[in-house]
Amino acid sequence: MKFKQSIYEQNDNGAILLLQLNDQIKAVEAIYNHFQSKSLAELASSIKQLFGSEDDEAVLLSTVHRAKGMESERVYIAEPLTLPLLWESQKQWQEQQEQNLLYVALSRSTKDLFLIGDAFWYDQKTGSIIDSDEKHESDITSLGSSSVTELVKLASSEELEQYIKTIRSEQGKRISQRFQRLV
Numbered sequence: 001m002k003f004k005q006s007i008y009e010q011n012d013n014g015a016i017l018l019l020q021l022n023d024q025i026k027a028v029e030a031i032y033n034h035f036q037s038k039s040l041a042e043l044a045s046s047i048k049q050l051f052g053s054e055d056d057e058a059v060l061l062s063t064v065h066r067a068k069g070m071e072s073e074r075v076y077i078a079e080p081l082t083l084p085l086l087w088e089s090q091k092q093w094q095e096q097q098e099q100n101l102l103y104v105a106l107s108r109s110t111k112d113l114f115l116i117g118d119a120f121w122y123d124q125k126t127g128s129i130i131d132s133d134e135k136h137e138s139d140i141t142s143l144g145s146s147s148v149t150e151l152v153k154l155a156s157s158e159e160l161e162q163y164i165k166t167i168r169s170e171q172g173k174r175i176s177q178r179f180q181r182l183v
Helices: 014-035 040-051 092-106 157-169
Strands: 072-078 109-116 128-131 136-138
Touching (some): 072 092
Parallel strands (some): 072 109
Antiparallel strands (some): 128 136
């Protein structure tokens, strides 16, 4: 979906606001397509059914912004390698704000933090970290600590795919899916 040049693009947060708006549109479109809602009221009901109340004990899907101030025993971050969000002509204060959001994302868990995505640097067969520069196995301490990838081991993307399949098979009912930590 393309947008005309707008007020969003004329201020410092324009790029971020456009990305957030585009994400929200894609989310509503995905929910609409999945539930095949025939009216706005039906779409609103589907969204409410899917996300429920924050007071319910269930999986809470949230943005990092919304998670500020919250804590949970277990936190799952999908596609953590997209954090922090960086863009062309980003100002230093905006980059710092994105780094702060990364900190928020990584610090919401009181017990277990799971990062879901492709662990291109992790060999599941041997249980070792792969040094991509030299193409050999390496101890995690030799990788340094400059990125999320190097600090935390990723759970498998298969777990996330299984979770999505379960959600689809339950047709939007509130469910709880147990993830297993692979590393």
